[in-house]
Amino acid sequence: MIEIDNKLLSTDLFNREFVCNLSACKGACCVEGNAGAPVADEEVEILASIYPKVKPYLTSKGIQEIEKVGTSVDGIGEKETPIIDGKECAYTIFDKDGTAKCGIEQAYNDGEVDWKKPMSCHLYPIRIAKYASFDALNYDKWSICSPACSLGEELKVPVYRFLREPLIRKYGADFYEKIQIAADLIEKNNENNSPS
Numbered sequence: 106m107i108e109i110d111n112k113l114l115s116t117d118l119f120n121r122e123f124v125c126n127l128s129a130c131k132g133a134c135c136v137e138g139n140a141g142a143p144v145a146d147e148e149v150e151i152l153a154s155i156y157p158k159v160k161p162y163l164t165s166k167g168i169q170e171i172e173k174v175g176t177s178v179d180g181i182g183e184k185e186t187p188i189i190d191g192k193e194c195a196y197t198i199f200d201k202d203g204t205a206k207c208g209i210e211q212a213y214n215d216g217e218v219d220w221k222k223p224m225s226c227h228l229y230p231i232r233i234a235k236y237a238s239f240d241a242l243n244y245d246k247w248s249i250c251s252p253a254c255s256l257g258e259e260l261k262v263p264v265y266r267f268l269r270e271p272l273i274r275k276y277g278a279d280f281y282e283k284i285q286i287a288a289d290l291i292e293k294n295n296e297n298n299s300p301s
Contacts, residue, residue, distance in 0.1 A: 106241075107291075109283045112276070117244035118265045118284075119291050122257030123230060125267075129252035132205030134229060136193040137249050141185035143225040144177045149184055152176040155209070155218045159196070162208040162217075167195040186223065196222075227271035230264065263288065 107114045144152065153176045160168060170187050177184040187195040198208040209222045221227060230250060234241040244264055257267065265272065265284050273281045 107287050109287060110276075110280060111239045112280070113239055113241045114265075114284070114287075115241075115243045116291075118231065118242060119263055119288050121244055121254070121264050122260075122262055123250070123253050123264045123267050124257040124260055124262050126252040126256040127204055127206075129256075130249055131203055132197075133249040134226075134247070135197040135205040135207065139191065140180055141178065141188045141194055142223050143180070144184040144186060144223050145225075146184070148223055149177050151220050152186075152223075155212070155220055158217045159209050159212045162198055162211050163196065164198060164208075167197065167208065170195040221274075224271065224275055228268060228275065231268060231272075 107116060107119070156171065156176050160171075163171070166189050170189050174187045176187075178187050179185075189195055189197075193205065194207075196208045197205050198211060199205055207222050207226065209218070209220070212218045213221045225232070230245045230247065230253075231242050232245045234243065257264075265288060269281060272284065
């Protein structure tokens with residue numbers, strides 16, 4: 106683990122490579138799994154307040170589920186986005202080719218709302234575990250993301266660099282600069298320790 110400010114970062118964020126490959130995975134993370142996306146306490150009100158502007162983007166099934174259970178629901182120890190029939194997130198929309206995307210993000214891209222999507226979605230494959238005095242940032246390995254791992258390796262993009270925008274959104278530009286400094290030190294250390 107690497108400590109930066111009051112955050113502990115898994116070395117996987119520096120050593121593993123990742124670039125989302127929607128053409129290969131078709132947005133499986135919006136559909137697979139047995140629970141919705143984690144929603145932070147401060148995001149619960151945001152979801153409720155933007156719902157009227159996001160609603161026109163959603164599928165009829167998504168709207169039906171949200172209006173039945175709410176814009177967020179109780180999960181195991183945290184709030185989550187609602188899911189439809191134990192599958193896709195209620196905020197999921199689909200392109201003509203069947204690729205799953207986020208209706209909230211589409212509303213954001215169109216300038217209808219000023220909030221992109223839940224932080225847990227934006228930061229994936231990083232998952233944050235909150236403790237009393239620090240946050241732990243861990244890499245979450247999920248088999249459906251193997252195309253993203255392959256593309257990341259091909260393009261040589263480490264996880265932290267792929268997630269630059271959401272890391273800055275969550276913790277600020279100064280924190281990201283410190284991540285970059287740590288990454289440079291790790292790279293130099295690896296070069297010094299590699300066999301000649």
